[in-house]
Amino acid sequence: MTTEPLGPGEAERWLCAGLCLARLGGTSPEAMAEAVPWLLATHAELPALPPLGVVVDLGRLALGAPLESSRPVPDTVPSLRAAVRAYEDHLLARLAAEPRLEAVVNALARMPVELRPRGVAFLVARVLTRLGFTGGAAVNPGLARRVLEHPPAELLQTGHAALRERGAEVERLVESYESLGGAARRARVLLGDAEVFTLENLERLQGRARRLALEQAVEAAEALAEALPKRMRPRKPASGQTPSHLEDDAAFPQGGFSSVSNVGSLENLVTSELVYMEDDAGLDLFDLRYVEGELLYYTRDESLVVRRRRRVTFALLPGLTEARVKDAGLRWQRGVLVLGLVLSLVRRLSVWLGEEELRFRVVVVGEGLEAERGLCELLLREWLARGNAEVTVADRVETVLAQAAEDAKRARADVLLLGGQEVPPAPSQVGLSLLDVSQPVPRLLPSSSSEPPGEELWATWRGATLELARGLL
Incomplete structure (x- = not known):
């Protein structure tokens, strides 16, 4: 697909039509107004934009929205409806099942509110990079900002009209969604440690160069780790073990009750032994068991943790x-x-x-x-x-x-x-x-x-x- 900038009229119709194809969270004017900061941040992150509905879907999924049952696709050509369905099945469903998605959601939730659009934009760019997606459209930044400043209801009206007219903008959307579905089927992984690391530290990564260095270092660590086995037996110790300081091992159980015996102090007495006590002032069975040494006491393991x-x-x-x-x-x-x-x-x-x-x-x-x-x-x-x-x-x-x-x-x-x-x-x-x-x-x-x-x-x-x-x- 060509990445030449779209003309003003064509770009506006393409942006609005893509916005109407969002699959998660609905396409109400209120929902679209919430997503506008994500769209502007994504445009600053990527030279060529994917369909805006993709940005909305990935942003909502990353912020913890559940994967909804299939919603109807707006009235348009059958090929676009089929491409959007494939995109739902192969990209959104697979991304929702990614084991690292929970860590991404937690990282965005802990992020300051004003920084979340930047986090969503980074995540969208990384997912598209992992997919090898090249089906975006180049839109003039000033034009995109002017279009997205329109009232959400007006954007949706323009988008639905473009989908029904079935012009060149719709053909571009068909190619984009088909490319996304096919790339998602071929991709080995959609989220990795690089995304989680960067989102967790995004507030500290002010410069793009530093952020890119962190991403690449984590990617390199993942790739180098493939040369290492999951388990490897350590060499036999050359010297004896040394008892660790107790304060160094406070997180480990030690000195707890380990068994029951007939020898011990009253504070360690097994509580069930108290049933032998009677209210009468005379000699009772508890006293006899005490004298004979038959009462039961908990005993402690006082050994040191040796590592x-x-x-x-x-x-x-x-x-x-x-x-x-x-x-x-x-x-x-x-x-x-x-x-x-x-x-x-x-x-x-x-x-x-x-x-x-x-x-x-x-x-x-x-x-x-x-x-x-x-x-x-x-x-x-x-x-x-x-x-x-x-x-x-x-x-x-x-x-x-x-x-x-x-x-x-x-x-x-x-x-x-x-x-x-x-x-x-x-x-x-x-x-x-x-x-x-x-x-x-x-x-x-x-x-x-x-x-x-x-x-x-x-x-x-x-x-x-x-x-x-x-x-x-």
């Missing part, structure tokens, strides 16, 4: 400033892939080592990586909120290694240097690896360097991620 301590440090070296380049054959810059690798490893290690006292540390070494530091704080926000991760700065690599050596006194400590070219000397008790990204092919040192010659560049990143994960276990 292995693990400290994993990711050090972002100044050399990463040279990795802000995109190599042929890769979807993302090397620096974005490094951030995605950190996120994917944190996610999987949290699952694989969930029974251990696991802490992550991201250290930005030197200057020039302020943007990467901010993105790490957003990417690891979940672990930061739980106290399982921290993002700090250091002036030298030696400072990072010294902190790891201190951690190694009471835990297993591993350090991954990202962006260097040589492995510096480190204490023997610290596991040290270096990921060299100065060249298109990443090299993991001191492990094996890369995939065999002839492998695609993307395969080398997947292989390095898997090899690094095995080393950290």
